[in-house]
Amino acid sequence: MELRKNYFADVRKDGLHEIGQPRPRLDSPGHVTGKTAYFADRNFPGMLHLKMVRSPHHHARIRSIDTSEAEKHPGVARVLTAKDVPHNVYTILILIQIGPEDETVLADGKVRWKGEAVVAVLAETERAAQEAAAKVKVDYEVLPAVFDMEEALKPGAPLVNEHHGQNYYLYDSGECRKVRFGDVEAGFAMADHILEQSYQSSPIEHAPTETTGCVVAPEGNDRFTCYTNTQAMFFTLDNTSIILQMPGSKLHFVGGTVGGGFGGKVDVIVEPIAILAAKLTGRPVSFIYSREEEMQVSSPRAAEKVVIKDGVMKDGRIVARKVTGYTDAGAYSRHSPYGAQKGAAHYPGPYTIPNVWIDTYCVYTNRTPSSAMRGFGVTIGDFALEVQMDKLARLIGMDPLEFRFINAYRDGDMKAHRQPTEGAALIECMQEASRAANWPVAEKYMAMSSYRKGA
Amino acid sequence: MAKVPVQFTLNGSEKAEFVESGTTLLHALRDKIGDTSPKGGCHQGTCGACSVIIDGELRLSCLTLAETCNGTDIKTTAGLAEGGVLHPLQRAFLDAFATQCGFCTPGMIMAAKVLLDRTPNPSREEVIEALSGNICRCTGYEPIIQAVLTAARANSQNAA
Ligand code: FES
Ligand code: FES
Numbered sequence: 001m002e003l004r005k006n007y008f009a010d011v012r013k014d015g016l017h018e019i020g021q022p023r024p025r026l027d028s029p030g031h032v033t034g035k036t037a038y039f040a041d042r043n044f045p046g047m048l049h050l051k052m053v054r055s056p057h058h059h060a061r062i063r064s065i066d067t068s069e070a071e072k073h074p075g076v077a078r079v080l081t082a083k084d085v086p087h088n089v090y091t092i093l094i095l096i097q098i099g100p101e102d103e104t105v106l107a108d109g110k111v112r113w114k115g116e117a118v119v120a121v122l123a124e125t126e127r128a129a130q131e132a133a134a135k136v137k138v139d140y141e142v143l144p145a146v147f148d149m150e151e152a153l154k155p156g157a158p159l160v161n162e163h164h165g166q167n168y169y170l171y172d173s174g175e176c177r178k179v180r181f182g183d184v185e186a187g188f189a190m191a192d193h194i195l196e197q198s199y200q201s202s203p204i205e206h207a208p209t210e211t212t213g214c215v216v217a218p219e220g221n222d223r224f225t226c227y228t229n230t231q232a233m234f235f236t237l238d239n240t241s242i243i244l245q246m247p248g249s250k251l252h253f254v255g256g257t258v259g260g261g262f263g264g265k266v267d268v269i270v271e272p273i274a275i276l277a278a279k280l281t282g283r284p285v286s287f288i289y290s291r292e293e294e295m296q297v298s299s300p301r302a303a304e305k306v307v308i309k310d311g312v313m314k315d316g317r318i319v320a321r322k323v324t325g326y327t328d329a330g331a332y333s334r335h336s337p338y339g340a341q342k343g344a345a346h347y348p349g350p351y352t353i354p355n356v357w358i359d360t361y362c363v364y365t366n367r368t369p370s371s372a373m374r375g376f377g378v379t380i381g382d383f384a385l386e387v388q389m390d391k392l393a394r395l396i397g398m399d400p401l402e403f404r405f406i407n408a409y410r411d412g413d414m415k416a417h418r419q420p421t422e423g424a425a426l427i428e429c430m431q432e433a434s435r436a437a438n439w440p441v442a443e444k445y446m447a448m449s450s451y452r453k454g455a
Numbered sequence: 456m457a458k459v460p461v462q463f464t465l466n467g468s469e470k471a472e473f474v475e476s477g478t479t480l481l482h483a484l485r486d487k488i489g490d491t492s493p494k495g496g497c498h499q500g501t502c503g504a505c506s507v508i509i510d511g512e513l514r515l516s517c518l519t520l521a522e523t524c525n526g527t528d529i530k531t532t533a534g535l536a537e538g539g540v541l542h543p544l545q546r547a548f549l550d551a552f553a554t555q556c557g558f559c560t561p562g563m564i565m566a567a568k569v570l571l572d573r574t575p576n577p578s579r580e581e582v583i584e585a586l587s588g589n590i591c592r593c594t595g596y597e598p599i600i601q602a603v604l605t606a607a608r609a610n611s612q613n614a615a
């Protein structure tokens with residue numbers, strides 16, 4: 001591998017010169033020889049296979065569940081419903097005091113999105129589990145559903161999740177996360193031009209090559225070993241402990257080897273139910289998402305809507321920026337309240353703007369619950385911000401890169417969140433980009449620095 | 456359900472198993488015989504992670520019934536290194552950082568091996584064509600293509 005520059009290596013005075021140097025990965029020899037052990041490579045005698053019966057409706061009341069035919073199916077060991085789960089209503093971020101608990105391990109009385117887990121079937125073979133799952137009868141009363149965030153926020157919209165009581169996450173700051181800096185209306189009043197645009201994204205599936213899953217083996221000493229591809233080992237362990245009302249000392253998690261995650265494997269979904277199944281049957285249990293489940297049921301990146309209103313001067317200075325961000329959590333919180341909050345912390349982007357107003361909402365709809373994915377909360381925002389920057393530059397007839405130099409944050413600038421900027425490197429990155437992309441800018445921009453004397 | 460006997464050579468050694476009729480070769484290899492180097496990414500013939508070589512042909516083991524493999528010669532990535540020495544493809548995947556999570560890697564290496572066995576000096580286009588049935592979600596395909604081209608060069612230098 002060739003690196004353009006040995007960043008850092010030449011400036012250190014100690015023996016730690018790893019950064020900036022190519023180093024072989026420790027796990028690669030296992031990968032190229034096929035020896036790396038992923039969770040599904042564990043196989044135990046007598047292992048049962050878990051298949052989930054899922055909601056075919058976006059929003060429905062469950063009138064009744066009849067598992068009698070499924071239980072009689074040859075090879076079926078056990079069928080689990082909500083009443084089998086010790087603490088059925090949970091939320092992942094409760095561990096950092098972000099509640100309320102709003103999601104069920106197995107649906108209890110109601111389903112809120114198409115694909116929601118309702119009944120778990122355990123059988124000797126995957127095939128038997130699949131066939132038996134098809135024999136579970138659930139009687140639904142279909143309810144009106146809402147799929148659009150702005151519709152969901154209107155008065156009279158169907159209520160998605162009773163645990164919240166309204167279709168948005170209630171922060172301690174109210175119905176949204178807010179940032180107020182300067183006087184945004186005064187900024188708009190003095191601006192030469194105003195540009196308001198809205199940007200929208202669809203949910204994005206991580207599509208890892210290895211699907212989500214785990215294999216659980218009951219140990220002789222009343223402990224359970226769970227081989228999992230979770231990206232959030234301790235979150236999963238602690239949440240499982242809450243859901244199963246079982247001390248963490250009884251749970252042994254083995255993981256760290258993940259066949260692609262990208263944030264899609266941080267939810268606590270497969271482990272609690274698989275461990276419960278192993279406990280109730282006394283047998284090893286394997287719960288592996290099919291490719292279809294991975295694509296349709298696992299949490300995607302949230303759909304977002306971002307509305308940006310900017311006031312800009314002819315000389316290139318942005319004098320006011322107002323951002324309203326909406327994050328579609330789907331039916332349950334998972335990591336989305338945190339994602340929406342990150343958005344508030346990320347706007348107005350790496351630019352110094354004297355008047356800023358930000359509102360970000362985490363909205364509930366009857367869509368697949370969304371969660372973490374690579375920079376969630378900020379990636380779509382960055383897309384919106386940078387497209388907006390290009391549009392603003394075009395509006396005032398300025399080169400888009402020079403326009404960014406004019407507005408770039410530099411050390412000492414006060415950010416909208418009232419933190420002084422420190423260690424900025426945007427100017428230097430853009431100078432490097434200008435050279436690399438052969439996109440020349442005026443000499444005065446190439447002479448700029450993020451570092452200001454006295455800052 | 457009735458079991459059927461299957462017998463084949465796996466990476467040079469004889470294997471015999473009883474499997475349920477309809478069992479895939481992927482299932483038989485992984486869960487019966489214990490060679491977990493072929494991976495199940497989709498079980499529907501779309502990802503290539505389960506690729507193995509049967510009588511010199513690249514095959515998706517998730518779409519191949521075990522009972523149709525009687526008397527065949529099967530090779531998987533687990534059997535590629537000889538006496539602890541990595542195959543040039545394995546070496547090249549390591550050196551080129553052509554493996555990240557590694558889940559696609561055994562399948563990729565199988566596809567590349569069939570290519571190099573037939574076309575020792577492939578063009579870039581031929582490499583791309585040969586890997587077109589294998590999905591990698593992590594690495595990006597460029598390092599993988601480079602690894603295969605590097606392995607081909609290493610092979611031809613050894614032969615010269
Ligand atoms: S598992 Fe065979 S092609 Fe995906
Ligand atoms: S390295 Fe992860 S899928 Fe290829």
